Amino acid sequence: MQRVIEKTTLSRGSVYRFVNDGSFPQPIQLGPKLQAWWEDEVDAWLESRPRGLHSAEDARRVRRSGGLSAVR
Helix, strand or coil: CHHHHHHHCCCHHHHHHHHHCCCCCCCEEEECCEEECCHHHHHHHHHHCCCCCCCHHHHHHHHHHCCCCCCC
């Protein structure tokens, strides 16, 4: 879960909300309290999203630069 959160910049609650509404890949149950996601499925989900912030590094870059600029 931690890697999914880092990669998508979603909160744990958002990941599960998207899983429950069918818009995020289903996790694989590895044990009673352990789930995982196929990385290629998460990558495909990220690619399907509208252009924007797709990773924690994108968010850090925006914070370091002082924000996004609107282009008209």
